[in-house]
Amino acid sequence: MDEKNIIPLLLDLEANLARKTADILRLIKKYRKVDGSHFSYTEIIESYKKLAGTKGLQKFQPELVEKILMKPIRTMSGVAPVTVLTKPYPCPGKCIFCPNDLRMPKSYLADEPGAQRAEKNYFDPYLQTTNRLEALYAMGHSVEKVELIILGGTWTAYPQAYQIWFIKECFRAINEFRHKNDSNTIVKKYQTFQKKFKASHKKWQTQFFLSNDPVKNKAAFAKLQIKGEDINSQSKVNYNQLVTKYYLEPEKALGVVDYQKASWAELEREQLTNETAQQRCVGLVIETRPDEITPSSIRVIRRLGATKIQLGIQSLDDEILRKNKRGHGVAIIRQAFALLRQAGFKLHVHFMANLYGSTPATDKRDFVKLFKDPDFRPDELKIYPCSLIETAELMRYYKKGLWQPYTHEELLDITSFTLTHTPEYCRITRMIRDIPSQDIVVGNKKSNFRQIAEAHVKATDQKMQDIRAREIRGQKFVEKDIRLKITTYQTAVSQEKFLQFVYQDKILAFLRLSLPKRGITPIIQELADAAIIREIHVYGRSLGIGQKEKEQAQHFGFGGQLIAKAVKICQAKSFQKLAVISAIGTREYYRQRGFSDGELYQFLEL
Numbered sequence: 001m002d003e004k005n006i007i008p009l010l011l012d013l014e015a016n017l018a019r020k021t022a023d024i025l026r027l028i029k030k031y032r033k034v035d036g037s038h039f040s041y042t043e044i045i046e047s048y049k050k051l052a053g054t055k056g057l058q059k060f061q062p063e064l065v066e067k068i069l070m071k072p073i074r075t076m077s078g079v080a081p082v083t084v085l086t087k088p089y090p091c092p093g094k095c096i097f098c099p100n101d102l103r104m105p106k107s108y109l110a111d112e113p114g115a116q117r118a119e120k121n122y123f124d125p126y127l128q129t130t131n132r133l134e135a136l137y138a139m140g141h142s143v144e145k146v147e148l149i150i151l152g153g154t155w156t157a158y159p160q161a162y163q164i165w166f167i168k169e170c171f172r173a174i175n176e177f178r179h180k181n182d183s184n185t186i187v188k189k190y191q192t193f194q195k196k197f198k199a200s201h202k203k204w205q206t207q208f209f210l211s212n213d214p215v216k217n218k219a220a221f222a223k224l225q226i227k228g229e230d231i232n233s234q235s236k237v238n239y240n241q242l243v244t245k246y247y248l249e250p251e252k253a254l255g256v257v258d259y260q261k262a263s264w265a266e267l268e269r270e271q272l273t274n275e276t277a278q279q280r281c282v283g284l285v286i287e288t289r290p291d292e293i294t295p296s297s298i299r300v301i302r303r304l305g306a307t308k309i310q311l312g313i314q315s316l317d318d319e320i321l322r323k324n325k326r327g328h329g330v331a332i333i334r335q336a337f338a339l340l341r342q343a344g345f346k347l348h349v350h351f352m353a354n355l356y357g358s359t360p361a362t363d364k365r366d367f368v369k370l371f372k373d374p375d376f377r378p379d380e381l382k383i384y385p386c387s388l389i390e391t392a393e394l395m396r397y398y399k400k401g402l403w404q405p406y407t408h409e410e411l412l413d414i415t416s417f418t419l420t421h422t423p424e425y426c427r428i429t430r431m432i433r434d435i436p437s438q439d440i441v442v443g444n445k446k447s448n449f450r451q452i453a454e455a456h457v458k459a460t461d462q463k464m465q466d467i468r469a470r471e472i473r474g475q476k477f478v479e480k481d482i483r484l485k486i487t488t489y490q491t492a493v494s495q496e497k498f499l500q501f502v503y504q505d506k507i508l509a510f511l512r513l514s515l516p517k518r519g520i521t522p523i524i525q526e527l528a529d530a531a532i533i534r535e536i537h538v539y540g541r542s543l544g545i546g547q548k549e550k551e552q553a554q555h556f557g558f559g560g561q562l563i564a565k566a567v568k569i570c571q572a573k574s575f576q577k578l579a580v581i582s583a584i585g586t587r588e589y590y591r592q593r594g595f596s597d598g599e600l601y602q603f604l605e606l
Contacts, residue, residue, distance in 0.1 A: 002033045006047050007055050009039065013048075014058055017067070024067045041068050045140045065140045079147040079282055080136050082174075084128040085118035086152030086166060088247050090240035093154065093289060094325045095314075096356060096393040097386050099439075100226040100239040102246070103217050105152035109389065110214065111436040114151065120212050122190045125166045129173035130183055133279070137178075145585070146174055147283035151310070156292040160300065165262035167284070167304050171270035171584070175277045193254050200253075221246075228395030264303070271305060271584045280585025283307050285348065290336035291328040295523045298343050302524075302600045305584045307535075308346035308380075311336060315355055316366045316376070323357040325393075334375040338493050342523050344514060344532040344581035344601070348380035348429065353414045354443075355386050356394060356403045360410050364417050371423055375492045379512065379535070381466075383418050383431040385411055388441040395441065405443030415453040419469075420462045425487055425498035425512075427467035470507045472539045477503040479556070484565065493520055499565055501558050509538040509558035513566045515573055526579075526598045531570040533580040536562060563593060571606050578604040 009031040052060035091106035103110045121127035133143050148170055211217050251257050274281055287310040315321050318329045353363040370376050397403040422428055437445035487498040500510040512534040522528050536559050570578050579601045582590050595602040
């Protein structure tokens with residue numbers, strides 16, 4: 001640490017704390033390190049945490065960190081999101097729009113930010129989780145409430161022993177963060193596998209599967225990489241075959257597969273520790289396909305601790321799904337929605353515009369159907385207009401003139417339409433996938449297209465009412481002017497009530513209450529005669545567990561008030577008990593509010 005130069009900077013920051021954030025950031029640029037470079041915001045925050053109260057500095061002042069906090073939006077929704085990727089593995093899908101990057105799990109690209117982090121960490125869950133927590137913590141964010149997001153193609157297609165190990169290691173990393181770091185030991189383990197591989201298996205002629213060097217990996221797989229225009233139904237070599245040969249076979253021979261296994265008992269020990277850990281997992285998200293959702297797979301997913309499912313539905317048109325070789329129809333999507341909703345999961349779906357065979361008009365029709373048809377009505381959305389990637393089979397259709405990307409005007413039209421036609425109980429989490437422009441052959445390369453669409457909506461005096469557009473974030477509010485609003489809507493298997501505390505047009509907190517329809521046999525027996533709290537979320541920047549901050553939405557008691565209202569609704573509807581699909585790290589919160597532990601859920605007797 002360059003104490004000689006950073007202490008004067010910190011003293012100056014303290015003296016000017018009352019000034020505007022822009023002035024503070026300009027002040028920082030006045031100071032340089034010994035080598036002449038500027039201090040990064042991360043370096044300043046880390047140094048301040050270590051030196052506060054010494055060297056003439058005052059006691060630690062959170063407001064100073066707030067002024068220079070990097071990317072505050074990351075934890076403004078109330079939790080610290082930690083995204084990790086699974087390793088490359090055969091996928092059951094054959095979708096023509098899906099990239100076939102052999103360095104990545106199916107549908108992901110090596111140049112995407114999250115994918116790069118995964119590759120540099122051997123796709124190891126402990127290393128990825130620790131790395132992400134360290135980055136968020138260094139930027140000044142609270143990481144005591146973690147939403148763990150596991151991406152990487154079709155989660156349920158991976159072996160169950162790998163699934164258990166992957167999540168167990170994520171939990172272990174969360175539990176040990178700031179107390180213990182096993183990263184060096186894990187890296188040495190992969191390096192040992194790699195040395196053994198080089199010595200014993202030269203016939204494979206690649207070291208990719210165990211390397212964390214993106215440059216070497218790219219060179220190693222350059223000749224093997226699939227070109228989308230060459231893919232057809234008669235192809236003898238495909239993504240699954242190559243991944244099996246260059247990943248799975250070496251991993252089995254070297255013992256990697258045996259290393260990446262865990263038992264339920266091992267996972268449950270880490271889960272038990274996390275219930276009262278300093279950092280807790282308050283949400284666990286996995287990604288899969290509709291045709292992978294069955295009553296048995298749901299039980300496994302729930303036992304792993306998952307609370308939300310990212311489901312790639314892509315389209316609600318059977319013909320478009322068929323043309324794009326999705327592998328299932330709309331009936332399977334309906335079934336997946338019904339099963340997941342009965343089990344209380346949050347439904348976070350991917351909707352793709354500009355697929356082969358679609359038009360802006362059919363995309364709009366499908367999007368309206370997504371909320372008009374009671375068989376669907378998701379809780380969260382990712383709007384992913386199709387991007388043409390060189391390794392996707394769609395390249396062949398493009399070369400033949402069968403598919404074209406939407407024009408800027410068409411794309412603006414459909415994205416603006418989704419923004420203005422999403423109901424207030426749903427959140428558009430992302431619009432436009434974070435694909436580096438160099439990987440897109442033709443079409444939109446503007447990563448800020450959401451901002452463009454939002455500006456267009458505002459300029460045309462239209463209204464956005466989805467949750468993200470109304471989040472309170474860092475805005476102050478007057479407690480006496482807060483009101484409770486309840487929105488009721490029907491689904492195929494339930495009546496849903498969206499309870500929200502609002503201030504003016506902003507949302508401070510919400511609760512999703514599901515009232516199952518009578519006469520439907522529950523897919524999980526312990527949910528019989530139970531209403532289900534599917535989600536409680538309080539907005540405002542993520543605070544530490546038990547930490548309070550004046551005029552922040554978190555820790556105002558909104559969660560408890562929403563639960564009390566949900567109890568009254570359930571009693572009026574004659575339900576015998578109220579269940580909650582609690583995350584591992586929220587179990588203690590619900591116990592303190594009278595809920596008792598069941599096998600997969602927690603319950604409040606009514």
